[in-house]
Amino acid sequence: MKSQNILNQVDLSQTYKEKTNDILDIQYDQSFKPHYGKNFMFRFYNGQPQITIGPHWPLSVCTIISIIVGTYFISAIIYIKSGIWHSSGSVLSGLILEICYLRVFLKNPGINFTSTYVAKTQKSCQQCNLEKEYGTYHCYQCNICVKGYDHHCPWVGKCIGEGNIKEFQMFLISILIFFSCNLFLIMI
Numbered sequence: 001m002k003s004q005n006i007l008n009q010v011d012l013s014q015t016y017k018e019k020t021n022d023i024l025d026i027q028y029d030q031s032f033k034p035h036y037g038k039n040f041m042f043r044f045y046n047g048q049p050q051i052t053i054g055p056h057w058p059l060s061v062c063t064i065i066s067i068i069v070g071t072y073f074i075s076a077i078i079y080i081k082s083g084i085w086h087s088s089g090s091v092l093s094g095l096i097l098e099i100c101y102l103r104v105f106l107k108n109p110g111i112n113f114t115s116t117y118v119a120k121t122q123k124s125c126q127q128c129n130l131e132k133e134y135g136t137y138h139c140y141q142c143n144i145c146v147k148g149y150d151h152h153c154p155w156v157g158k159c160i161g162e163g164n165i166k167e168f169q170m171f172l173i174s175i176l177i178f179f180s181c182n183l184f185l186i187m188i
Helices: 002-013 057-082 084-106 165-187
Strands: 015-020 024-029 040-045 048-053 136-139 144-147 151-153 158-160
Touching (some): 048 084
Antiparallel strands (some): 040 048
């Protein structure tokens, strides 16, 4: 019994081949670990990362600082010209912009680890060794497969995909609101 358990543990940790009709050799790796690429991933739920930070995070930090400093200077100009109530409108629009940016910056773009490991075929990603689902694209800057890939955005620091496209669109709308609101408040 004890030797049988040891044999089972050895079988689970090793790679083995399955021969199918003498045509195709498929390799299964029981100790397969997810491919993170160049991303930093935190807070996993059901095996999926909830928070991801892309490889261009220094540029994202510069963007965050620029939003904060820009909001401060614009609201200071509006405060000098029109008073505190108009200035608070500028601060509120800057806060909305910052929240929208942080949501797209931290959300998982569509990196999925539930795909199964497969042998190198036409439907698999050669770098990630994962079965590609429809609409999945391998981003070479992040070095990872993203479902619903739209583009790689260096300002956000990572890919925009199925998981964070709505947050990205809200971020773009919040930029428009920020500049429209502040232009209106400066012109008053």
